[in-house]
Amino acid sequence: MVLERMTRAGDGAVTSILETPRYFDGPEGALFGILTQPSGAALGTTAIVAGGGWFGTSMGRNQLLVRLCRRAASQGYHAFRFDYRGVGESEGSITRFEVDRWFPDDLEAACREMARAGCARSVLIGWCFGARSALAALDAAPQLRGAILVSPPIRRAGTVRWGAIEETIDLSLWRLARNGLRNGLLAELLRRDYRRSVSKAIRKRLRAASMRRRARGRQRVGEGWVSPGFLGPLERLVERRVPVLLIYGTADGEYRDFRRALPGRVGRVLERGKGTVSVVVLEGEVSAAGSLAMQSATLDLIDAWLRDLAASGTGPNEKRVP
Amino acid sequence: MGSVTGDIEAIDGGRATRLDQRAGIREEASFFGADEARIFGVLHAPVGAAVGGVVICPPLYAEFVRNYRREVLLARAFASCGVAVQRFHHRGTGNSEGDPADHTFEAYVDDAMTAVAELRARADVDRIGILGTRWGGVVAMAAAARSGDGPVVLWEPVIDPSRYLREVFRGRSISDLKSAARGGAVAGDPLEELRANGVVDILGYEFHRALYESAQGHPLEGELGSRQRPVLIVQLGDGRGTGRDASALIGRLRSIGCAVEHRWVPGREAWWFGGELAQREEERVWAASLVSLTTAWFARTLEEER
Numbered sequence: 001m002v003l004e005r006m007t008r009a010g011d012g013a014v015t016s017i018l019e020t021p022r023y024f025d026g027p028e029g030a031l032f033g034i035l036t037q038p039s040g041a042a043l044g045t046t047a048i049v050a051g052g053g054w055f056g057t058s059m060g061r062n063q064l065l066v067r068l069c070r071r072a073a074s075q076g077y078h079a080f081r082f083d084y085r086g087v088g089e090s091e092g093s094i095t096r097f098e099v100d101r102w103f104p105d106d107l108e109a110a111c112r113e114m115a116r117a118g119c120a121r122s123v124l125i126g127w128c129f130g131a132r133s134a135l136a137a138l139d140a141a142p143q144l145r146g147a148i149l150v151s152p153p154i155r156r157a158g159t160v161r162w163g164a165i166e167e168t169i170d171l172s173l174w175r176l177a178r179n180g181l182r183n184g185l186l187a188e189l190l191r192r193d194y195r196r197s198v199s200k201a202i203r204k205r206l207r208a209a210s211m212r213r214r215a216r217g218r219q220r221v222g223e224g225w226v227s228p229g230f231l232g233p234l235e236r237l238v239e240r241r242v243p244v245l246l247i248y249g250t251a252d253g254e255y256r257d258f259r260r261a262l263p264g265r266v267g268r269v270l271e272r273g274k275g276t277v278s279v280v281v282l283e284g285e286v287s288a289a290g291s292l293a294m295q296s297a298t299l300d301l302i303d304a305w306l307r308d309l310a311a312s313g314t315g316p317n318e319k320r321v322p
Numbered sequence: 323m324g325s326v327t328g329d330i331e332a333i334d335g336g337r338a339t340r341l342d343q344r345a346g347i348r349e350e351a352s353f354f355g356a357d358e359a360r361i362f363g364v365l366h367a368p369v370g371a372a373v374g375g376v377v378i379c380p381p382l383y384a385e386f387v388r389n390y391r392r393e394v395l396l397a398r399a400f401a402s403c404g405v406a407v408q409r410f411h412h413r414g415t416g417n418s419e420g421d422p423a424d425h426t427f428e429a430y431v432d433d434a435m436t437a438v439a440e441l442r443a444r445a446d447v448d449r450i451g452i453l454g455t456r457w458g459g460v461v462a463m464a465a466a467a468r469s470g471d472g473p474v475v476l477w478e479p480v481i482d483p484s485r486y487l488r489e490v491f492r493g494r495s496i497s498d499l500k501s502a503a504r505g506g507a508v509a510g511d512p513l514e515e516l517r518a519n520g521v522v523d524i525l526g527y528e529f530h531r532a533l534y535e536s537a538q539g540h541p542l543e544g545e546l547g548s549r550q551r552p553v554l555i556v557q558l559g560d561g562r563g564t565g566r567d568a569s570a571l572i573g574r575l576r577s578i579g580c581a582v583e584h585r586w587v588p589g590r591e592a593w594w595f596g597g598e599l600a601q602r603e604e605e606r607v608w609a610a611s612l613v614s615l616t617t618a619w620f621a622r623t624l625e626e627e628r
Contacts, residue, residue: 017419018336019336019353019417020336020338021336021337021338021351021352021353021362021417022338023338023339023340023349023351030340032338032351034417055391055602055603056387057387057390059416059417061387061526061527062383062526062527062528063415063416066416066417086602086604087391088390088391088394089349089351089364089394091342093602093604094602288526289526290525290526291523291526292523292526292528293523294526295526
């Protein structure tokens with residue numbers, strides 16, 4: 001017999017919860033996950049949560065994803081979080097996590113496990129890398145009712161993140177030279193003792209400048225840098241009128257890419273999704289969940305959206321893009 | 323297979339099991355302990371009878387995440403050598419239930435004792451050792467002192483909790499400085515914040531006053547108890563200078579008759595910083611040495627006792 005338990009669902013609130021661990025078949029052996037049962041009447045929908053990758057476990061920083069699942073359960077959702085292969089309690093191995101070389105197989109296996117256990121409808125929730133995995137695993141989700149994508153990277157593998165380009169601009173060769181002249185440091189740096197390291201630094205700057213020019217060229221030429229792995233599934237969600245919540249933080253590197261992509265096809269897709277796709281931008285960094293305030297803000301947002309979804313069958317009809 | 327709650331099948335007893343025939347181990351994940359706040363844990367056991375047992379006390383916060391996979395790999399290595407291992411998450415952390423705001427040093431030790439009882443009941447072992455990393459080292463030693471004369475392994479232990487807490491707070495201050503340099507808001511003194519609000523944000527982790535205040539009076543040296551036991555202390559680094567605190571600890575352990583082995587493993591761990599967990603644990607050579615050194619020491623200790 002399984003008993004209901006009292007525990008913190010999030011932010012000090014206490015509610016009854018019931019969780020059961022599960023091992024299930026993954027692509028490289030057993031994967032591990034935890035199913036949270038709804039604390040009240042079941043909605044019949046399961047929130048399947050894909051974490052952020054980078055060898056972090058399904059718990060998230062400061063139990064973020066544990067709290068997410070427990071809060072969803074307090075609204076009547078089932079919630080399932082799992083460890084990717086080679087991470088946490090799961091078997092298998094993973095050498096690298098890359099934004100455009102995601103492995104949806106693990107999330108697909110989690111979806112299959114939920115379907116096998118009786119899950120009729122689902123909401124996919126993905127964090128950063130997990131958001132891209134969610135987009136790649138749409139077809140595996142049992143009767144998809146909605147998707148929450150937290151800070152999904154949108155660029156194609158091998159392209160340069162716009163944030164990195166901006167940082168390079170800040171450290172441009174011209175700016176460095178100008179500062180050097182102003183402070184009279186340049187003459188000092190050209191002394192024999194420093195010549196080798198100065199020339200090395202200049203070569204590095206020139207390489208960065210060339211990289212910047214190439215990247216800018218790509219941005220001007222078209223939208224080749226936007227991954228079809230992001231655009232394609234997003235378009236399908238819009239066509240199917242599946243409610244989507246996109247969350248970014250103003251300090252997320254991914255958000256800078258997202259903003260640059262808005263005037264193009266991404267913007268047009270979002271325009272067509274008016275009414276079902278919500279974009280919410282929070283002040284600060286969402287992707288790393290690096291502060292308690294940001295964690296609370298993100299969880300509150302997800303809570304509210306899930307509540308609306310449960311109530312109306314659609315997500316909140318809000319679109320806010322600064 | 324199981325009862326049905328809502329529309330999803332729940333597993334009876336809330337326990338999940340997996341069998342790895344190739345490695346000859348069985349893993350059982352479950353929640354255990356008092357109903358008010360259950361502890362999440364995983365038992366890693368040999369398929370046959372176990373020759374001994376180990377309870378692993380995890381560190382806290384970012385260190386808990388850093389050490390996570392290493393502890394899983396250690397537990398699997400132990401189990402394949404015939405030693406049953408109980409891993410657990412402290413209440414209010416990880417997958418366990420409970421509110422971290424209530425958790426004091428004593429509560430952490432209680433969790434470890436509950437894990438010892440769970441291992442004893444589930445794996446049918448008499449001889450149980452306790453291993454702790456960082457803050458988990460203090461908890462491990464305190465739990466060992468209350469549960470017999472079993473061996474203790476300390477990985478990079480926190481010897482002086484007051485100093486450890488200062489380092490943790492300094493970490494937050496460094497992060498604040500970095501953020502301010504990028505134009506972010508200038509944050510206040512974390513200790514003042516803790517005193518005023520009862521909780522402080524340390525790099526995205528909740529740090530509560532209950533732990534801060536209760537940890538102050540519990541240096542590792544004060545938790546040794548009076549029993550003789552084998553102790554392995556492993557530190558990461560090149561072995562240059564053991565440090566005053568570690569030397570004093572070793573001296574104190576020897577003075578009560580403990581057989582202490584102090585080893586260095588040539589590795590480095592950025593417990594709080596270093597960006598994302600950008601490298602998988604299996605690729606760290608030093609981590610593999612740490613695991614094999616520990617399992618070999620424990621096997622030798624059990625053998626000598628027999």
